[in-house]
Amino acid sequence: MATSLTLENDSSLAQGYLKVNGSTAATLTTSGITANLTGNADTATKFSTTTGSAPAYACRAWVNFDGTRDSSGAVSSANTNRFIRSSGNVASVLRNATGDYTITFTTPMSDANYSASFMGGLISSNNNGMWGSPYLTKTTSQFRLQTSFWSTTRVLLDVDEASIQIFGN
Numbered sequence: 236m237a238t239s240l241t242l243e244n245d246s247s248l249a250q251g252y253l254k255v256n257g258s259t260a261a262t263l264t265t266s267g268i269t270a271n272l273t274g275n276a277d278t279a280t281k282f283s284t285t286t287g288s289a290p291a292y293a294c295r296a297w298v299n300f301d302g303t304r305d306s307s308g309a310v311s312s313a314n315t316n317r318f319i320r321s322s323g324n325v326a327s328v329l330r331n332a333t334g335d336y337t338i339t340f341t342t343p344m345s346d347a348n349y350s351a352s353f354m355g356g357l358i359s360s361n362n363n364g365m366w367g368s369p370y371l372t373k374t375t376s377q378f379r380l381q382t383s384f385w386s387t388t389r390v391l392l393d394v395d396e397a398s399i400q401i402f403g404n
Contacts, residue, residue: 295349296324296340296401302355302382302393312393324401331379334391338399339377347373349403355382355394 304318305311306327317328317336329337371379380399383391 292402294323294400294402295344296322297399298322298325298328298338299396299398300328301395302328302330302334302336302397303395330393332391334382334393335371335379336382336397337377337379340375340401343375344401345375345404347375349373349401351378351380352400352402353380353382353397355397 299320299322301318301320303310305313306316306318308318312333314330314332317330319325319328324341326339326341329339331337371381373379381391382394382397383389
């Protein structure tokens, strides 16, 4: 069954989002690449190509935040929501304590077997060796992460540049 496809340019949508005939599903084929989309970019989970059999999986959630600033952008050491520069499927980043954050998803994952990648640091210093800890808690709706560096011991600290990507179901 052939269906016409109208892609709408809507400046209110984040870059990379499309409206497709006002529908929640579409199949797009261009330049030999076929993408089966369900919902918007936050819910599209799997893209497959016409060459090879290995699937490519989309990032389910991501966030770039400043752990040294509250949600208004003011420098703060209070245990409040942090300043999110940009994100997809992340509702909030809560500071629990120094270097300890809870990331909450807008739309929960289907299970808690997802993978999170972290990159972060202090823009204002040459501090090397920054890392995110294993999850302290991980559920379908949120996970908790600590940011720290090693001196002679592990030192928790708030980072001013943190990026996290979530892959999985």
